[in-house]
Amino acid sequence: MNDDRMRKVLRDVPVPQEREAEERGWRVVRAAFDALPATQRQPGRIRWLVALAAGLLILAIGLSPAGAKVADLVGEVIHPGEEKARPKLTSLPTAGRLLVTSPQGAWVVAEDGAKRLLGGYEDATWSPRGMFVAVAKGHELTAVEPDGTVRWSLTANRPVSDPVWAPSGIRIAYRAGKSVRVVAGNATDDHLLARRAAPTPPAWAPDTDRNVLAFVDPNGRVRAVDVESGQTLWRSARFGGPVQSLQWSSTGRLLVMARSFFVTLDARGEAIAKGPIGGSVEAAAFSPDANLLALARRTGARSELELVRTGSAGSSQRRLIARPGRFTDIAWSPDGTWILIAWRDADQWLFIRPDDGKIIAVSDISRQFAPGGARAGRFPRVAGWCCAP
Amino acid sequence: MAAAVCGGEDARITAHVPREPSPRQERACIRAAQAGSEEALEQLFRRHWNRAHRAAYLVVHDAAAAEDIAQEAFLAALRSLHRFDRRRPFAPWLHRIVVNRAIDWSRSRSLRGEVGVEPELVSAAAAGYEVEAPHRYSDEVVEALASLSPEHRAVVVLRYLLEYTPGEIAGMLELPRGTVNSRLRRALDRLRILVEGEAR
Numbered sequence: 001m002n003d004d005r006m007r008k009v010l011r012d013v014p015v016p017q018e019r020e021a022e023e024r025g026w027r028v029v030r031a032a033f034d035a036l037p038a039t040q041r042q043p044g045r046i047r048w049l050v051a052l053a054a055g056l057l058i059l060a061i062g063l064s065p066a067g068a069k070v071a072d073l074v075g076e077v078i079h080p081g082e083e084k085a086r087p088k089l090t091s092l093p094t095a096g097r098l099l100v101t102s103p104q105g106a107w108v109v110a111e112d113g114a115k116r117l118l119g120g121y122e123d124a125t126w127s128p129r130g131m132f133v134a135v136a137k138g139h140e141l142t143a144v145e146p147d148g149t150v151r152w153s154l155t156a157n158r159p160v161s162d163p164v165w166a167p168s169g170i171r172i173a174y175r176a177g178k179s180v181r182v183v184a185g186n187a188t189d190d191h192l193l194a195r196r197a198a199p200t201p202p203a204w205a206p207d208t209d210r211n212v213l214a215f216v217d218p219n220g221r222v223r224a225v226d227v228e229s230g231q232t233l234w235r236s237a238r239f240g241g242p243v244q245s246l247q248w249s250s251t252g253r254l255l256v257m258a259r260s261f262f263v264t265l266d267a268r269g270e271a272i273a274k275g276p277i278g279g280s281v282e283a284a285a286f287s288p289d290a291n292l293l294a295l296a297r298r299t300g301a302r303s304e305l306e307l308v309r310t311g312s313a314g315s316s317q318r319r320l321i322a323r324p325g326r327f328t329d330i331a332w333s334p335d336g337t338w339i340l341i342a343w344r345d346a347d348q349w350l351f352i353r354p355d356d357g358k359i360i361a362v363s364d365i366s367r368q369f370a371p372g373g374a375r376a377g378r379f380p381r382v383a384g385w386c387c388a389p
Numbered sequence: 390m391a392a393a394v395c396g397g398e399d400a401r402i403t404a405h406v407p408r409e410p411s412p413r414q415e416r417a418c419i420r421a422a423q424a425g426s427e428e429a430l431e432q433l434f435r436r437h438w439n440r441a442h443r444a445a446y447l448v449v450h451d452a453a454a455a456e457d458i459a460q461e462a463f464l465a466a467l468r469s470l471h472r473f474d475r476r477r478p479f480a481p482w483l484h485r486i487v488v489n490r491a492i493d494w495s496r497s498r499s500l501r502g503e504v505g506v507e508p509e510l511v512s513a514a515a516a517g518y519e520v521e522a523p524h525r526y527s528d529e530v531v532e533a534l535a536s537l538s539p540e541h542r543a544v545v546v547l548r549y550l551l552e553y554t555p556g557e558i559a560g561m562l563e564l565p566r567g568t569v570n571s572r573l574r575r576a577l578d579r580l581r582i583l584v585e586g587e588a589r
């Protein structure tokens with residue numbers, strides 16, 4: 001095989017849905033272009049506008065006591081909506097700390113915006129009261145304090161991923177290759193729970209008096225296991241597609257999310273609600289009181305964040321925002337007053353207060369979690385918003 | 390109309406058969422896109438999408454991920470377009486983002502224990518496509534390519550699909566040139582063994 005043959009082969013390999021992918025790609029890029037801040041889309045014109053606005057502002061302030069109103073008006077024209085994004089994350093809107101993973105590793109973000117790199121870890125999860133963080137890298141599972149001090153580390157035979165700390169605080173579940181394992185919070189009693197499981201992160205039930213873990217078995221059914229006895233409590237029916245995520249509400253309901261539909265299971269694994277998403281699911285998270293589900297879904301080139309109120313009288317939906325591009329993560333503040341939505345295609349985080357729709361946007365997120373790097377890294381993932389120290 | 394935006398009739402491209410623009414036309418296109426022209430942006434996109442998407446696909450071997458990576462790369466490029474230095478060529482800038490993201494994705498996938506490549510990539514015949522003899526050779530090469538590490542796949546793709554020199558590849562992947570050469574040599578040796586060995 002010579003070089004020319006290699007070139008020809010690589011050029012001719014059929015790429016699935018090549019044309020469709022191109023059209024989808026163009027729709028996303030065009031939508032993002034439309035949503036770019038005017039200062040980025042037409043820098044030349046904007047510089048001229050800014051100069052004009054500044055002149056108007058000075059004139060108005062000089063001539064009239066209503067100068068402040070003119071200043072507001074100019075500001076709104078030039079920087080509408082998320083164009084008012086803060087360039088740096090200087091604080092969180094309410095108490096708590098964020099856990100974030102980026103290509104550089106796992107980070108803890110304090111309420112005052114201070115960021116601490118815990119180390120070059122890939123997956124991370126808070127302990128229930130935020131006293132520790134369980135992190136994974138390669139074949140190692142490690143427990144660290146929020147200042148990065150390593151408490152213990154264990155090595156598995158296979159690559160470790162998706163650690164989750166039980167609400168009781170005494171167990172950590174994690175995936176090692178295709179298996180699901182459980183270890184005590186002090187690194188003892190590490191044992192196999194299931195030899196094979198689907199690549200969906202496991203999820204702990206909210207009980208603190210026992211440790212029940214749900215995971216998806218290789219047949220696509222959800223299994224709930226009492227980790228202490230090893231007993232399978234229930235096994236769900238199969239679903240119409242691969243399960244993407246499992247989320248327990250604090251009242252013991254389990255939300256099973258697939259790409260285009262959801263099913264809610266009760267404490268016995270029986271389906272109590274199900275339905276299509278209307279688009280594809282990007283992320284979902286229950287509010288701390290379990291009354292609201294924040295759901296990010298994508299339809300075409302846009303993503304929407306909806307609040308679904310679930311209760312005995314049925315459910316109701318309210319759209320909070322819709323933007324071009326993708327939302328990748330959702331996290332509720334520990335007090336349930338704010339939602340953080342990670343808007344990958346704008347490289348922004350949006351802090352949204354559901355009560356009144358107030359939005360605080362922070363831009364340039366990738367670069368803030370790639371300090372000293374020559375280029376912005378991959379968009380960081382939000383691993384959790386935990387309690388204040 | 391779009392053609393005029395980026396410098397005359399020669400710059401026109403069809404949606405799926407991009408024609409190589411001259412550096413001058415490319416600069417004109419970028420300048421127009423920076424000034425807010427959606428037509429110019431579309432031309433840039435159409436010119437560069439196919440190779441970027443194909444490169445991502447050949448590194449990650451997952452159609453959905455390749456589409457995501459190519460989209461992400463264009464969006465990253467779009468976010469930085471206003472400060473892009475027009476004296477520099479656009480393609481290497483974009484390809485650097487694509488290939489590095491594709492390598493990152495492949496590494497994280499292998500870490501998560503997800504295995505396998507897409508059936509349609511490994512064997513078009515097995516996936517039910519009508520396959521003629523020349524295609525089978527292509528399948529074998531691609532199947533062999535899938536058996537390489539993402540880092541080795543990346544240098545093969547950069548060298549033979551995107552036509553960069555080993556020195557340019559070294560710059561894009563932030564590697565010593567010797568490492569690029571040795572990866573390239575090892576990858577080709579392995580491909581030769583896998584493809585020609587099986588053909589015997």
